[in-house]
Each structure stands twice: as structure tokens, then as C-alpha cells.
Amino acid sequence: MSGNYASIVARLMSGSRCSLPVVLWSLVGCLLMLRIYSLLPHKDALSRELQNHPGKHFVDLREFEEEENLRIPPPRGKRSPRATKRRPKRMTTFINEFLDDSSQLRHIFFPDIKMAIDPTKHKDNDSSYYYPGRIWLDTEGNPIQAHGGGILYDKRSRMYYWYGEYKDGPTYHAHKKGAARVDIIGVGCYSSKDLWKWKNEGVVLAAEKTNETHDLHKSNVLERPKVIYNENTRKYVMWMHVDSANYTKASVGVAVSDSPTGPFNYLHSKRPHGCDSRDMTVFQDDDGVAYLVYSSDDNRELHVGPLTEDYLDVTRVMRRVLVGWHREAPALFKHKGIYYMITSGCSGWAPNEAMAHAAESILGPWATMGNPCVGGNKILRQTTFFAQSTSILPIPRLPGYFLFMADRWNPANLSDSRYVWLPMRVAGLADQPLEFEFRFPLWQRVSIYWHKRWRLPHGSSG
Secondary structure (H helix, E strand, O other): OHHHHHHHHHHHHHHOOOHHHHHHHHHHHHHHHHHHHHHOOOHHHHHHHHHHOOOOOOOOHHHHHOEOOOOOOOOOOOOOHHHHHOOOOOOOOHHHHHHOOOOOOHHHHOOOHHHOEOOOOOOOOOOOOEOOOOOEEOOOOOEOOOEEEEEEEEOOOOEEEEEEEOOOOOOEEOOOOOOEEOOOOEEEEEEEOOOOOOEEEEEEEEOEOOOOOOOOEOOOEEEEEEEEEEOOOOEEEEEEEEEOOOOOOOEEEEEEEOOOOOOOEEEEEEOHHHOOOOOEEEEEOOOOOEEEEEEEOOOOEEEEEEEOOOOOOEOOOOEEEOOOOOEEEEEEEEEOOEEEEEEEEOOOOOOOOOEEEEEOOOOOOOEEEEOOEEOEOHHHHHOOOOOEEEEEEEOOOOOOEEEEEEEEOOOOOHHHOEEEEEEEEEEEEOOOOOOOOOOOOOOEEEEEEOOOOEOOOOOOOO
């Protein structure tokens, strides 16, 4: 057979001057198909692996197709004053129902305290399970207050620290057309060894109650605090979005501490690179260089720039990325040398469709790969499971798997906003091919999988 194949190739090459390119391109095509096939997840192979190593993976393939049967309820005779005021002119949608605090679907979006996740109560069939959207209690039995936050893994103490907005106060509107808000209380901190049981470490950066000119005066805005550790200075550095009540200050604030549990000392605020800054995050690369990523130009674009060596300021270097895309709530991570980012659209408290982006350099160019949400149903995927991205954490000892953290905001009662934590995987081909270059390796798809209930495998969180 090999002799016949060699003679056929010889005849093709001798019969036409165009045959050699044809043969070469045919071989390239075969190699490309083999490469694509190798990247695609094969269900039979993965199923066998799950059977042979049941503790290795935390996502069951059968749950990938988990569907949610949501239906618009029939019209009611009466509506709450809040719902009547913002009643849509057209037929109601699930987003309208989500925003309506008197909706008949309220228990689906915001289950009551009876359904709370309580890590102090151990049940054989209910231990260590995440339930996205349910109230989550700390080890003292109180709802966790760490909204818009992020998690730091501290190598020195081998503990996880979850920082976020402490919103345990009344929700109100600063003026008639103003956004729903809560007076600044501060940044809450919780510690954990397993990412499930969280101990309240208190408010590690508190609001200023008397000095009205202070950035952190209770009447102002403090959002999306993120903490990174500087090996050189041995300081824990917190960056956050600070703003005035009408969102015209549009700045970042910086605080520092000797301990992950604070107290943090507030240093200053500024408009980075002379630009307005709203939703933001910080990202620490493998080489220790840290970057600030923030929405700017009235949320029309994102800006990316490295921090100084002490992490207390930005350098002069800055790149504009995703220009004209109107994205916010950036959450970054790195996998196999490629930078990935999840962002949300700009629609206030209303949930919208997430987008995944990728780049070979954190300074760009960044390419958009489409909606990463998988499972549930169409409306869940189009609303990022009725939540908004805030941070992404690699799962130890599970290469290619990450913990996607998001907030399900409750504009009627911001202190009752919920957490949506879901498994995320980087594998397979991106849905939308990248057009600006064609080369190996092909970038992989980012997938956030919907689950009503799920948990990490034992031993994977530490």
C-alpha cells in the first residue's frame, strides 16, 4: 500500500507544476484538522476519565446541559409603587421581573433566608456545596458582606482572604434620578482555608464619618476593592474605585497594611493617567509586575497600565483597549501564557451579557471571543446568570479550571445582593475565530458552567 501511495504522489508531482503546492497545502490541511481535533473535548474520553478518577473533576458532563425552566408570570392585579413607577411600556421581560422587587419570580432570583448556605451546619448530602444566588452565611451565622470583591491567597498564612464592599445598611437614592446606593461602611474581610467556610475578620478599611472632604466619607462611593501582596515591601496593597455620590469624581483609591486582616491605612486617590476611572481591578503577573485595569472615557474603553514597584501608584505606561466596546467589571486571569478577561456591558443594576477576551500581552491588542456562559437557558446565558463579574481565582491542582466570582445585585436592597460562584474552564476552541492573525497555537474557549448546586473536589482548595 505504501508503494502505491508513493507512486501516486510521484505522478502528481511530475504531472503538473501546480501539484506540489496542492500536496503541501493538503498536508497542512490534514495537520490543521488533527490540531483542531486534539483541542476539542471528547465526551467519551472525558466520561471514562470521570469514572476512573471521580475526585479529579468537579464538573459532571451531564450537568453541562442543565436547563432552567423560567416562565414570565401572568399579570397581577396590583403592583408595588416601585414597580408601577418603572413599569415597561412593552411586554415585560425577565430583566424587568428581576428588577421588580414585588415580582412573583423574586424567590427564584433571591431565595429567602430559609434557603441560606450555612457552613456551620454539616449535612452528609449538603456539605461544601455552592448554591449560586442563595444567602451565604459566615461562621458566625451572619450574611457575608463582601460585594464587588476579590480573593487573595496568602502564601505565608496559607489562607484565602475575601475582600469586598460591606453594604449592611439601608438602600436609598441620593437624588431623584440617582442610582441606588448605601452609605460607605467600609471594606469587609473574610478568611478561609477551603473557600467555603468564611470567618468574618471585620471591616479592614472603615468609612470616614465626620470629615466630609475625605474620599471615604460615608456619603461617597467605595466599590470593587482588590488586594495584592508586594513581596519586596511586604505590604498588602488595596486598590478600589472611589467616587462622589453623583459619580463625577471617577478616581481610584489606594490603601496599605502590614497584615491581610488590616487595618488598612488609606493613602490617596487620583485619576490614573489623568483619565476618569470607574469599574476597575488589579492583576498581578507571574513576574511580580502588577497592573491596573479600569473603565474610562465614560466607560467607552478600558485602560491597562503597570503599577510602580511598590504597587502604590501607576507608571506613565498605559494602553487603551476594547475601544468603543462600552465594557466594565473587568476580571482577569492567565492560562498557559495567554491573558484572559471577562467583562460585562454597561446597563446599571440590570444584568447583561458577559464577554470573554484574550491577548498575548496584557497591554493588548485584546480580541473578543464571545459569551462564555454555558448551560442554564438562553436568558441565563444572556444575563451572565443574572450576575456581574468581579474576580477570577485559579483552582489549585486543577489546571485549566478557575472559580468565576460574580455579584447578583439587588438594587431594591443592596445589602441583600448575592454571590454567584461557578466553575470556569479553559479548553476547546473559541467560538469566534480571531481574524487579526492566523497561527498556532489556537486560543482556547473560556466556558462558565451553570449549576444549581456544585462543589470543589476535596483537597483542591488548598
